[in-house]
Amino acid sequence: MGKKTVHVSDFSGAVIGDDADVVRIVVLEHPDLMTGPVQLEALPAEVESIDDAALDVVVVDIFDAHGDGEARRVTLNASEFDALATGTPMADVLKTAERVKPPKTARKAPADKLDYATMEHAGKPHRGKTTDEEAELVRENLDKINERLAAEGIRLIDPANPEHAARYGFPEPAQELTASEG
Structure with a gap:
């Protein structure tokens, strides 16, 4: 069918x-x-x-005492707006007018930013600084975290690895002595 x-x-x-x-x-x-x-x-x-x-229109935001700091948005015919400029053509007024910068917005953390201080993401390789919370979580749950990392195909955390020991706060592994040192 x-x-x-x-x-x-x-x-x-x-x-x-x-x-x-x-x-x-x-x-x-x-x-x-x-x-x-x-x-x-x-x-x-x-x-x-x-x-x-189609109309030639102008869209303006008006900030005045009536708006309590909020703008009133008005759409009007371009010819009516242009007629407001009586001393200089509106095209010249617009060319020399002060530019408005868009309002700054608070920078949000990306939605996909991982929280490495959770069991779901602790121990995953990342470029940022390892927080005390993540390091403690890794030390206290090393077996579970390594099991998850292995299942995800990510390198395991080895406390004997000097880089991992430093990153997660494991005791520094003892240096092996060579025959010439011992």
Whole structure:
């Protein structure tokens, strides 16, 4: 059994015969749009006039005493906005206006950043500094952690390895004496 998808214009209800003729329109803002952007489908002929009907608009944020520090966003015709500049053409006003820097946001830790002070990630090789919490966890649970590392195909932690001993706080392994030293 097969399935056939029939596209119908959201504007006229007309059946769109060929999938290649489907025009997808995403409505980002509309006075009646309450739940965020929506997608519509239409015939090419139904949307030919959209470009001709497009408006030159300006979107501004207004910060004044009425907003309690919050901006009011206003969209208006570009010609109406341009008329506000009476001494100098608006194009010149915009060229010399002070640039606005986007607000700084608090830097968040990446969502994929691993917490090596947990049983799930302790002992995995990493470039960062080994925290006291991770080192203690490794020392107290070495067998379990090595079992997990082996299952994940990661190198095991060897307390006799000077690098591992230093990283996780194991006692330094004794240096073997050579025959010439002993």
